[in-house]
Amino acid sequence: MGTLRLSKGCVLGLVGLFVGVSLTAAAQDRGRVREQMQGLSVQQIEGASGGRRGRVAAMPQPPPPPVARSSRTKISDDTEIIVQTGNTSGVGRVIFSPSGKFLMSRAVAKVLNLWDVETGREIRSFSDDDDNINVFAISRDEAFFLTGGWTGLLKMRHFETGATLWTVKGHSDDVQCAVFSADGKIVATASSDKSVKIWDAASGRGIRTLVGNVEAVTGLAFSPDEKEILSAARDGMLRLWDVATGREIATFPGKPGWTRAIAFSPDGRYILAGNERTSVTVWEADSRREIRSFAVEPDEVSRVAFSPDARRVMTVGTDRVFHLWDVFAAREILNFTGHDILIGDASFSPDGRQIVSGSEDRTIKIWDAMTGKPLKTLTGNAAWVYSASFSPVGRQALSVSEDRSVRFWDIETGRQTASFRFRWAIDAGEAPERYGKLKSSVKTAVFSRDGKSVLSRAEGEKGAIILWNAADGSVRKFFIDEKFLLGRHAVRFSPDERFIISGGSDKWVKIWDVASGREWKRFAGHESDVNAVSFSPDGQYALSAGGRSWSGKDTALRLWEVETGREIRKFEGHTDAVFTAAFSPDGRSIVSGGLDRTLRLWDVATGKELKTWTGHAGTVSSAVFSPDGKTILSSGGDYRVRLWDAATGTETRTLAGHSAWVNEASFSADGTRIISGAFDGTTRIWDRATGRELARFIGFRDGEWVVITPEGYYNSSPNGHKHLSLRMGNSIFGIDQFYDVFYRPDIVTAKLRGEDIDGLVTLKIDEAIRNPPPDVQWLPADFPAGEPSVRACYRISNAGGGIGEVRVFHNGKLVQSDGFYRETVKAAPSLPIGSLDSRTLYADMRSVKVQEKGAPGPTQSQPKGDAYEACREIDAVPGENEISVTAFNGPNTVQSRLASVGFQSTLPPEEPHLYILAVGIDQYRDRSVNLKYAKKDAGDIVAKLAAQSTSLYRPENIHRDGVSDLEATKSNILGRIEDLARVIKPGDGFILFVAGHGVLLRNQYYMLTHDYDGRLGEHSLISSNEIVEMSKRIKSLHQLLIFDTCHAGGVDSIVSGLYDARISVLAKKMGLHIYASANDTQAALDGYEGNGLFTHTLLGGLSAPREVERTPEGRITVVGVGGYARQATADISKTLGHSQTPLILHFGKDYPLYQAR
Secondary structure, eight states: OOOOSSOBOGGGOOOOOOOOSOOOSGGGSHHHHHHHHTTOOHHHHHHOOTTOGGGOTTSOOOOOOOOOOTTOEEEETTEEEEEOOOOSSOOOEEEEOTTSSEEEEEOSTTEEEEEETTTOOEEEEEEOSSSOEEEEEEOTTSSEEEEEETTSEEEEEETTTOOEEEEEEOOSSOEEEEEEOTTSSEEEEEETTSOEEEEETTTOOEEEEEOOOSSOEEEEEEOTTSSEEEEEETTSEEEEEETTTOOEEEEEEOOSSOEEEEEEOTTSSEEEEEETTSEEEEEETTTOOEEEEEEOSSSOEEEEEEOTTSSEEEEEESSSEEEEEETTTTEEEEEEEOOSSOEEEEEEOTTSSEEEEEETTSOEEEEETTTOOEEEEEOOOBOOEEEEEEOSSTTEEEEEETTSEEEEEETTTTEEEEEEEOOSOOOGGGOGGGTTTOOEEEEEEEEOTTSSEEEEEEEESSEEEEEEETTTOOEEEEEEESSOOOSTBSEEEOTTSSEEEEEOTTSOEEEEETTTTEEEEEEOOOSSOEEEEEEOTTSSEEEEEEOOTTTOOSOOEEEEETTTOOEEEEEOOOSSOEEEEEEOTTSSEEEEEETTSOEEEEETTTOOEEEEEOOOSSOEEEEEEOTTSSEEEEEETTSEEEEEETTTOOEEEEEEOOSSOEEEEEEOTTSSEEEEEETTSOEEEEETTTOOEEEEEEEBTTSOEEEEOTTSOEEEOTTGGGGEEEEETTEEEESGGGHHHHBOHHHHHHHHTTOOOGGGOOOOHHHHHHSOOOEEEEOOOOOOTTOSEEEEEEEEEOOSSOOOOEEEEETTEEEEEOSHHHHHHHTSOOOOGGGSOGGGOOTTEEOOOOOOOOOOOOOOOOOOTTEEEEEEEEEOOSEEEEEEEEEBOTTSOSBOOOEEEEEEEOOOOOOOOEEEEEEEOOOOSSGGGOOSSHHHHHHHHHHHHHHHHTTTSOGGGEEEEEEEGGGOOHHHHHHHHHHHHTTOOTTSEEEEEEESOEEEETTEEEEEOTTOSSOOSTTTEEEHHHHHHHHHHSOOSEEEEEEESTTGGGGHHHHHHHSOHHHHTTOSSOEEEEEESSOTTOOEEOOBTTBOHHHHHHHHHTTOOTTSOBOTTOEEEHHHHHHHHHHHHHHHHHHTTOOOOOEEEEEEOOOEEEEOO
16 A cells, blocks of 8 residues: 655545455456455454454554444444445535545544445444544554544544544544554644644553644644644644654744645645635745745635645635645636535545545535546435334334435334325315425424324425325325424324414414314414424313524423413423423423423423433433333434433433434333434334334435344345445445345344344355355346236346256246255155154144254255346236346355346236135045044135135136045145146136145155055155145235145245245235144144134134224235134134144235125
8 A cells, every 4th residue: 555645734634444355336246246255264254353453563452342332233343234324414524545445524423434435335434422523534554543522532443343442531622633643653633722732542642742822723734754743723823843852843924814724745845734715825844935825716715625746725615616726836727516505525535636525415526636527426315314203003103304205114014114205285176376385394293193194294485284194195184384383393283183283483382273274272472483382181281392592592381271372380491492392191290301401300280390311412302201101211412312210310221323313202102112213314113121222214315215123134125225235344245145144024023023033044144155146137128018928038147156046926926936846845855654653643633743843954956057048928917017036046045136127017907716726635545644624624614715705706706626535646636736727817816725634844844645655755745845836836916825734834934935025025916825724843633613623713714703804895804814713723722722823924915805794
């Protein structure tokens, strides 16, 4: 790595970082990823520091990294999933690293972001819990970095791990600049306290203090030989110091005004300075003679930076433009335009060929310094979250974002269920011209008590209160207010939801009648903005709080009698604006918080202040009571969510994880969960008991979304993965290679339910590194809209791990798998009769001897070389069609990301048919295992299904078939399936019912056919894999498979591997549902009131009992019947002393079985 040619002033903040295995844009090819990792063990990749520690002998070995904050999606100490949220605030500082391969920026006061220049992707972030970061500097070998804070705190940190090496209170005021020596042994800092200090970089020991400046020191630069150091002060004076002695050598009287940048020329002959009053001055270093001074435009300059060769100077103005000047010719060379708002910072790359700029528009731009052309824009992808709350009923939560969207989240499965974007022009019936001139952003949203409505506020040229239908996003009511509605808590329902209370910048508290949409009452008394309002629990009183930031005016809370509008009481004590105020559940207490960083507890009856809490280090933005009133939850500008004991005032827990101001936090209805939303673009759900983050919910500006756990497992919209990266050390990789490791909606669901996820982790990152999955892509094709079938072709390319199983799905249904399952069937164990002692079988139990599951091993598919192309004929369905392909690596252990292609079909819908095939086996060739009720079960189920289905299908379109006893041979059963496969169409329904014996052998479920004669072999068994093949050949997109046998839950190990939650996101029209009468280790009871127990409960569910859930139209669905049968079977078996809990699996879309009469 070359050394820099110029010792820059610290206003530029020299930075660097670890330079190791880097994934460039061209290296997205996974083969190159694998090449780059050659020679690194998995342990090195996951946990080592990249071998850089030994390079800086003067620096100590860092301690182990601290325990990870809950915000980080960490896999190991050196590996984590990065969500590409980008800058969530204006960029105040940005610079190139010394190598030029990386950028470091600061947008949020406590967080630094690191970026890969070539790919434009965010690599990682570093946060500081103790101080706001003002400046940062990196050692020239890019191994360590120093931060300086607002309170004078200095921290030396290891760049790969982020571990703090030392912390000192270096200055008594904010740190203005910091710069390392070339050898990394010393570091110099300067402050608004007028001092310059030199430190031992290894220990943090102060070496000396340079005293003499009479104003804040704003710039530092080492001379090329590093024997001298130059400082600049706010009064324009430059001073030259001897590093060894601390003696002042010379002064250079600069121009009046704050000096923004200083530098030595590479040969040390010249000293340069640029100040805010637009002057650039050059001196001879030895003679101290001023040889050039010239003024630059515009009239006001916020940043000045010199190029590495000191021949060019860049000035950043307040007009969204920055300019490049020739220092010695004193003329403008270029100007750079492209930012929308004020530019916060700009600096040169180490070679001077590029310039990076950061702006309040939240973008970072990289420019060609020779031509002025923009090369790349690094932008924020996530929008601020203003508000977040749980539904009082059900399993929904909502978040409100800066992009005007209200997003609804399923907090059990971890997925976005809907997103509505606010529009002023609502519909023709609401006189859209009335709203045409209004521009607004939504800032608040809360559910109604029944969860069916959402109340939100918007602010813009005027204010608005919107009442939404939570189901479809339609607007039920729309109230226009002439003034802005201020504060996230400035609109609330009354307890009976007949009224809405609001506050605004017109100083009024207003009550609105929901039914009429008109203002009902208004209360006068506030002298400033009204920021927070609420009703008392009994609805008799209203509470309001306000004040304008930093004014100290009107900081009292006011209590009003709703009926009369009379002000009853004032609560005085806050010293600045109050932003949040809420009643306790019993209405006897009030909690409030605001700009003075305090929480205050008040007695409603007397107005007396009961307690004051000062734990927040920033503005308190929200405060609420828990449902039981014993705990207070608060959030604020210190990026924290805090829990307090309401009785004692003790802080009981701090929830750390957000990387920006937390706007709101609230409890779930039962008080066990907490939801929070922040300016970091995330909505987070926490476990109240442990304080642990369960998951982050992130909606992006392009409509995609991601829900991710702290361990890095995620669920996402179809293209949400593009906003994710994997960081190893300071190297950044696309998520595609690791899709199969981390795209785990099932783990997200388990985490949100509070379950242990360790048993669900089946694939490690090292396997994805050693044997990466292949690349998958569709070949270009035209799909005629009116054709009954289309031909789709794909290409699979080896990425280093080989090509194994290839699977094709149509609307989420498996239509092709190329040999994996057939080979597994052939490899299935064929055990002698001694392995299953038939004399131990019970006639009333559908059971044979259960074998322990063996560890599944990799299964080899037929070799396909380094490239494989194939085509598939797909039967189109009317409307939307989506075809997806995925492939495994050679050992079939790591799956690729799904590649999808879609088309619309104009085929007319066909009248649907229903096909029912029932298999019931009482009699086996080995008579000792015969059953009593299986055949009857099959007949009863077919009769019941056929009768009930006439409410949805025409009788002539219902087709029923049955196979039992002597006819129920393997060949006969499979033959009937083949017959059905030839006639069933995608729009038809298919139901398969099986009653008989089932066994579990080495991780495979098998149903026994009549052929079973005491010996196990292919002749007498139908395996899980063959069941999948049956389903695949049947073209129906609506399939229900019912197995009333022992261990039927064992089918889950195969079917879930195909139709997991990842495939379910494709199932927009497809539904595959499985009822298994017992889990994979249980026996199924054969005799209960004339049927098998599970069949008995199914028949009950098909008789429309009140306990079965139904749609609003009165239809009983597959999900409803399955849920009823599962619970009823478990309840009855418990009373009989026999443990039997059915496994009910649903993949894709639910669909009706019959109409309740």
